[in-house]
Amino acid sequence: MTSDQQNGKSPFLTKSPMDNEENKNNTNKFRRTNINSLCSFNFNRFHYCVLLCWLFGIFFATQMIFSVFSNYIPKWKCLLNNTSNFARNCTTYQQCPENLIQFEENIPFHSAAMEFGWICGSNAYNRALFSQIQFAGVLIGTLTFGAISDAFGRKPVSIFALTVGISSMFATAFAPNWHFLLACRFILGLCIGGDLVVVYTFVMEQLLPTQRMAIRGFFNWGVARLIFTLICMFFPDWRSSSIACAIFSMPALIIIIFLMPESPTWLHSKGRLEQMRINERKIVRLAGLPPSIKLPEHEKLSPKENSFWNLIKDKxxxxxxxxxxxxxxxxxxxxxxxxxxxxxxxxxxxxxxxxxxxxxxxxxxxxxxxxxxxxxxxxxxxxxxxxxxxxxxxxxxxxxxxxxxxxxxxxxxxxxxxxxxxxxxxxxxxxxxxxxxxxxxxxxxxxxxxxxxxxxxxxxxxxxxxxxxxxxxxxxxxxxxxxxxxxxxxxxxxxxxxxxxxxxxxxxxxxxxxxxxxxxxxxxxxxxx
Missing domain, CATH: 1.20.1250.20 (MFS general substrate transporter like domains)
Known part of the structure; x- marks a missing residue:
């Protein structure tokens, strides 16, 4: 309710020029305040840890597009025909003896597709299968991990998803055959689904409303994808780059284990108020705020909202x-x-x-x-x-x-x-x-x-x-x-x-x-x- 409504005035009354000038000045003052606060977003030490966690978490999720590099195929030509140009011509590849196939020089990335022969013929479908089986894992993981975290908490499910996912990424680097590789990528896809849903929710529940847009702006997919591209450039082999990406994803797991307590918002939703206050005090200490600071008040949640089946039953x-x-x-x-x-x-x-x-x-x-x-x-x-x-x-x-x-x-x-x-x-x-x-x-x-x-x-x-x-x-x-x-x-x-x-x-x-x-x-x- 506006102040005019509280004073019994109609909010639809025409305002005087003086009122309009005052509103204009207030708007300009508010906009200047926003500009001054643009660089800080009221961040404290704890918020920076949370943002770093998400940066490494979204980097972990860039494994969804690893097929851009793992399926990379350079152009080739057959030495039987010296006049032919380099091209991705499967007819030439299949008709030419294997020892006379010549690929382009200075291949930028040595892919799994090249190592396992997913170039032409029936084996070429494995390039698509590499992506499809991983996306199938992501699809399943996004739904299952979300429901599990609503029941058992954000922190334990986040730790599980990242631990298993990073381990699977390490395992792909030592895959003896393509069957083992695809199995590892499916498990990794499941964990990426958990990362996109649970870790993201965990992070968002730890931030202030004004900071939610900041995380989408400064710690986003584009930044993570750029880091991912640079890692693949410095490690131009699918095995070594898998190891490097796994190592670079580990800070997200470390931050969650040692610096981020269970979400007070989730604890409040479960009625665990004592543990909620304990965790809020931990956050105050990690943020470097004075211990005497007043903790936020929480509204009482309706029990009707606490069932997962409401997602289907509640209109x-x-x-x-x-x-x-x-x-x-x-x-x-x-x-x-x-x-x-x-x-x-x-x-x-x-x-x-x-x-x-x-x-x-x-x-x-x-x-x-x-x-x-x-x-x-x-x-x-x-x-x-x-x-x-x-x-x-x-x-x-x-x-x-x-x-x-x-x-x-x-x-x-x-x-x-x-x-x-x-x-x-x-x-x-x-x-x-x-x-x-x-x-x-x-x-x-x-x-x-x-x-x-x-x-x-x-x-x-x-x-x-x-x-x-x-x-x-x-x-x-x-x-x-x-x-x-x-x-x-x-x-x-x-x-x-x-x-x-x-x-x-x-x-x-x-x-x-x-x-x-x-x-x-x-x-x-x-x-x-």
Whole structure:
């Protein structure tokens, strides 16, 4: 309720020019405050540990795209025909004697596909199988680990997922055959699913509302992918790079074991109030704050929200979570555009670094905009980014139909991929901020599960391009338009919401559409904390 309403004044009365000038000055003052706080986000020592944990955690998840390097095949030619050029021609490869096959010089990365002979013929399918079996593991892991962590806690499940996953990554480096390799990658995929759901939820529950966007901006997929690319560049062999990636993922596990206590938010949802206060005091000590600081108050949770089966039985929860399944569109669009982007000539690692850097820079810009402009909501982020994706895909349809083969296709693909990454940010933030603590990991897991289904369907869209070249982009336009309509009608606004106060069966108008005054109040409350 605004101050005018408290004083009996109608909020719809016309304001005087003096009032408008005062509001303008307040807005400018608030914006200057946001600019000054942009570099700090109220971080303390504990928050930095949490952010580092997620940076190494998201790096662990980049193993999902390890097939970019592990399936890399250089061009070849047959020495029987000295006039032939280097190309990926399977007819030439199969007709030429093995000892007369010559690959390009200066191969940038020695892949598993080359070692096990997944080049042409029936064995070539193993390259696709390498990715499919890992994504199948991710799909299963996103759902199962989320439900387990809701029941047994964020910390033990996070430790289990990272320990088993890192061990599997080490094991892949010593795989004696491709059967053992695929088995290890499936187990690794399961653990990546746990990392994306449980570790992410664990980290988000330890941060302040204003810091949630920072983690998406400065500790994001683009940064992790760039680090992953650099490691593969310095260790240009799939076995040695697997060991290096496993070692580089270990800090996430170490931080969780020794520095991050069990989530007080999860303990509160289970009614373990004494342990919750103990853990909050540990966090105060780790943060370097005075012991006399007042601990936050927690709202009493409704018992009705504490059952996992409410994810299916509760109509309010099901409706809210089903709207969050817009992740499906982000997954299917991103993977499809990535597969259909024009072949970028040049150095393998330079191209990968370029894609990673563009993604990372766009997310940093997003944090700056989100901080300086408090009215820039989660709905604005999702709908604006999705609209740009639709425009980019529409341009690609026109380029293909008019046989345009130039830099325009490359730019449209890069813009589309960049803004698809921004829709991922909106999806994950809304998923975490829209559901109660007791069901948060399960709900995020269901959203991630739907996204993984979209990832598995995307290659089918790519296959349709062999029948009609513009089909994949047209489908992205259609799916994206439906997604935009659903977001416009049903996606609730959650920016600045306290994760401990998310309920299903109460009037949520206070955070469905957060205006300027509400955001100012939220900012004041966070500074008090």
């Amino acid at each position: 309010t929860l099901l409706r809210r979570v089903s709207v969050l399944w817009v992740m499906f569109t982000a997954a299917i669009s991103g993977y499809s555009i990535d597969l259909n982007s024009s072949n970028i000539s040049g150095d393998l690692f330079l191209n990968q670094s370029l894609l990673s850097s563009i993604c990372a820079i766009s997310k940093i810009c997003l944090v700056i905009v989100d901080t300086i402009f408090p009215r820039f909501s989660r709905r604005n982020l999702h709908q604006g980014a999705q609209f740009v994706v639709i425009i980019s895909a529409s341009l690609l349809v026109l380029f293909v139909l008019y046989d345009h083969d130039g830099i325009g296709i490359l730019l449209a693909n890069l813009i589309g991929i960049t803004f698809i990454e921004l829709t991922w940010d909106a999806c994950y933030l809304c998923a975490v901020e829209s559901v109660p603590t007791s069901l948060r990991a399960s709900s995020v897991g269901s959203c991630s599960l739907i996204a993984r289904i979209g990832t598995l369907i995307a290659p089918v869209l790519v296959f349709l391009n062999t029948r009609w070249p513009a089909s994949v982009y047209l489908i992205i336009v259609l799916i994206g338009s439906i997604n935009l309509l659903i977001s416009w009608l049903f996606l609730i606004e959650t920016k600045g919401i306290n994760l401990d106060s998310v309920h299903l069966h109460e009037d949520n108008k206070q955070y469905e559409f957060i205006g300027k005054e509400e955001m100012k109040n939220l900012k004041i409350e966070e500074n008090k904390e």
